Amino acid sequence: MIDVEELDYDRLDDLLSMLRERAAWLEAKGMAMWDPTYLERDAFVARYGDPACFVFRDGDEAVGGFILVDRDEAWQERGGEDACYVHKLVVRPRFAGRGYAEEALGWILDFAEARGIDAVRLDYYADRPYLARLYAACGFAALPDRVMPDGTRITPAEARLPRDR
Template sequence: MNGSTVWAGDQVSFRPAAEEHTHQVLDVLDEAAGWLGDRGIRQWPDRFPPGWVAGAIGRGETWLVDVGDKTAGTVTLDWADALWADVGGSAGYVHRLAVRRWARGLGAVVLGWAEDRARQRGVDALRLDCVAHNRSLRDYYEGRGFLHRGDARWPGLPGQRAEDVPVLWMSRYERPVAR
């Protein structure tokens, strides 16, 4: 999946988010957070502060996913994560993967793209995490070949990771990168 593919009959493309795209990234994340919140799932904050995405955007780790000429999603892919510090091996780490409700089902394409990027980088695995109580998301990851690699305590919501907030249990998932 180098750059683009087809999903539901439309062209899908991935483009790096730049500072001027911050509002687009936040719009997708806020829509997803609202949808989760309506279902009683506290995975993310109700609204993402710009500071939670600015660093990853500045480092070129955040991407916008377009279907045709519309922004359908966002994902951050980086190469280190403190939540996994106790686990060896090289990996790509998927963070803040979200798609707009009209693009439901696009997540599998985004995960395939992330695995392709990880393969190009030569890492052994693709890793991600979610709050342990989000059973439906855990089932989603497991259904896509991710193996549960244990739960870990972490302060704050994903992306927040601050010391002055309650501790959460995060479920960690990993899928080997196919060579």
Template sequence: MSSKAVKFHSRNLVTECRNGKHDICGCTLRIGGCVIDGKEEEELRLEIRNITDGKWDDFFSILREASLWLQIEGKAMWDPHQLTPEHILKSCSTEQCYIGYQNYEAAAAMILQEEDPIFWPDSKNDSLFIHKLAVRRKNAGKGFSHEMIEWAKTRTKELDKTYLRLDCAADRPKLCSFYEKQGFRKVDERMMFGVYPTAFYEICSP
């Protein structure tokens, strides 16, 4: 995954909204749903599970769709050539790649790891790390990224970890604001590889 690749940033992405209000989502997030233009959506639930070999196409189609959308929006972030099983499996296992399903259809994706020596070298085996969080564009605005994060929080507690951590682009304030609304606290900001302004976020396991 790109968190281990020197050439490209591992910034997390949430492709949530189609309303164009900002980088992530123009809605007000709530537990179990969201409000868009004053109208509360029906609560939606994802079935989240790690992928099997036969589901790589679903996983990477979500990431590639997100990458293309970012390019079109002039916010290129992920190198499409790195969004392959061969590249991803250099730094994580199949069991660390997750898909969120709605009605048996792949709707969201993320990587959840127990180590990140490039971006979090001082971690003492006390954390889980979110990478490559993305949602299909047709599911934008449904709160699926929120559900994926909530599931990761629960998993952090189940594994008796102290922190759930992630990094993202520090020069995209709406992206940072999204994670802060999910309860994350910015603990550091620095330039990675001399190129990428990076914000580091964590939340303590309850």
């Protein structure tokens, strides 16, 4: 079972180092995902502002993290609802495949539901079927794909709250 800790902004580099580690691992596997320039502190802050940053641990080991924001311009057409948006969900490579992403997503859904939020939203690279399976298994419904300005096809997905248990 994971423990989730919200990071003070002075510890943002804890999360960024995990993101850079995973980005390098994905790049080495020929599946580049995150532009490393956006994983440097100044660029990250410029892009996301002051998001809620979280790290999750198994015992003393930091195994992953994520950020939550309360607005996302890519979802403007679905305005009028109280939603939160998950970005940069990461599990460190040596902990991959052990269910940590599923646990983190469950924690995020519980966190949002306890606050009366209507939906949790995210998006993922459309060419990553393992991500589609992960998010669907955790209660996220895929919506029609979008093409980003750089040509990347992404799949938006949302989990409606409260959930049926």
